[in-house]
Amino acid sequence: MRKQTIPYAKQWVTEDDIHAVCKILSSDFLTTGPVIELFENKLCELTCAKHAIVCSNGTAALHLACMALGMNGNDLGVTSPNSFLASANCIEFCGGKTDFIDIDAASLCMSPDKLETYCREKTVPRVVIPVDFSGLAADLPRIKALSKKYGFAIIEDAAHAIGSTYTFEGKNFACGSCAHSDMAIFSFHPAKTITAGEGGAILTNDNELADKLRTLRTHGMIRNQNLNLSQENAGDEPWYYEMTTLGYNYRITDFQCALGLSQLTRLPQLKARRNQIVIQYNQAFKNNNHLILPPKGLTNEACPHLYPVQLTKGPKSRLAMYNALQERNIHCQIHYIPIYWQPYYANKYGYAKGKCPRAETYYSRTLSLPLYPAMTEAQVQMVIETVLENL
Ligand SMILES: Cc1ncc(COP(=O)(O)O)c(C=O)c1O
Structure with missing residues (x-):
């Protein structure tokens, strides 16, 4: 008899999850449909972040977050060396330069002391991407304090940390709350705590960043009913859309979100x-x-x-x-x-x-x-x- 395999990680899909996905498969919308917003709202509820933007995977979420900051070839981003490739690659996708700040030996997350030394003695990066390694929150409050002093943006890579919290000054914060970051991301890969098959999300409390993220997720397109379109006749043409910035197709499907939403309840x-x-x-x-x-x-x-x-x-x-x-x-x-x-x-x-x-x-x-x-x-x-x- 074949011995049972014990993997390092594995999804847990229940009958309720399967039912939730099948319901969407026989509905009118396979891709962008009503469950996207329901899933986004639940992620906001969980984290207390104002906006959640779901997308195709955690790597896309990191890329969108860097793009929303306007990262380009002149910009430097730093992250933890103790992470998956995507935490650094997102900086490279935008043409930026990538450097690494050593970890703290106890938390295994980016060391705020090393980050401070880097800012003081070397240079100030445009973005810092701390990673909540293994599910433990990085020292976000200290990194936030450094960002106020030195003026960098923070993207919390919370791919490991949905459901995690941390305490600061007697208050409890969810990883992904953006209380101490500009944006945060989750991954819904099957190895993670909840899965959507593949999937990701960006959280933010900033209205402008949220608008940019939604536009960049779908080709950089803006539809007629939204925002200030530049064409004079746009107001009369309900089909009209415009692209003012280069975006991607980083959408997630409705049935993936049905799985994510069902998992989130557990x-x-x-x-x-x-x-x-x-x-x-x-x-x-x-x-x-x-x-x-x-x-x-x-x-x-x-x-x-x-x-x-x-x-x-x-x-x-x-x-x-x-x-x-x-x-x-x-x-x-x-x-x-x-x-x-x-x-x-x-x-x-x-x-x-x-x-x-x-x-x-x-x-x-x-x-x-x-x-x-x-x-x-x-x-x-x-x-x-x-x-x-x-x-
Ligand atoms: C820390 C970290 N960031 C980002 C990602 C990328 O997420 P995804 O696999 O959903 O693209 C992963 C995935 O393993 C990860 O572990």
Whole structure:
């Protein structure tokens, strides 16, 4: 008999989700239809952000956010090296220059101290893209304070962090609220906490940015009934549309949004189960001095997306552990190879090993154990046992 596979992440699609999608498949609208707005409204409700603009994926969301800021070839953007490629590529899509700020060793997110040093001693970027790595909020309030001092824009990459919150001055904020950023983005890839198959969203409290994002999402087109069209006769012609800026087709379909919306109603349940597994892992591994556990904040306020442990016995022990788990059909992942190690960035900018030492040390040790709500108790125990046996 084939052994059951335990992936590092997996969607959880229920009968209700399937019903919600099928309903749309037999409705009048497959792409832009009424569910888009319903999903956007629910995302606003969840985060308390004023606007949500859903789009085809998280990468498109980051690209749209950079475009809405007017990023171009003269602009510099900085992000965390401990992230997926898209957090940096969005700057490159706009022709901008990309640099990386090392992480904080405890939170594994961008270090505000390193960012401040960069602004003071090197240059002030046009945009800073902090990443809520593994579901834990980056230090957004401190980064916001720095933005007031130095004058950069902030795009929170909350692809890992839907459902997560953080506390500042006694108040609770949702990741994606934009209380400490200009815009934030989510991803609805199946590995993430809620999925739309593929999908993304940009959140903002800024009316002007929201208008730009909606226009850029659909080819840069403005229809007759909206805004100030330049043609004199536009008012009489209901079909009239105009393109004043170059946009893309980054739309998402109505049936994807039906899936996202249906999943969103279960977010508290998904968060609770994720937290439960994290607590079980923490409990099982806490007394082992060959393991560094994920950041402390990864329970309670955070809705954990990943469970990254660090193996302190050296890179060989990480590979051995990876292979031992693989042998039992437990498929782990490594999040992340420092982005500037990628030949594209290394060759273009001359970035070399040693640039962000904390991100590199962390990368040399890390392994993300399986974490998804549909994991059974037996699967959680099997992961724990296999890890402990191979330390
Ligand atoms: C931190 C981060 N940002 C952005 C993205 C891009 O999202 P998507 O896969 O929906 O394009 C991902 C996806 O893995 C991610 O992990």
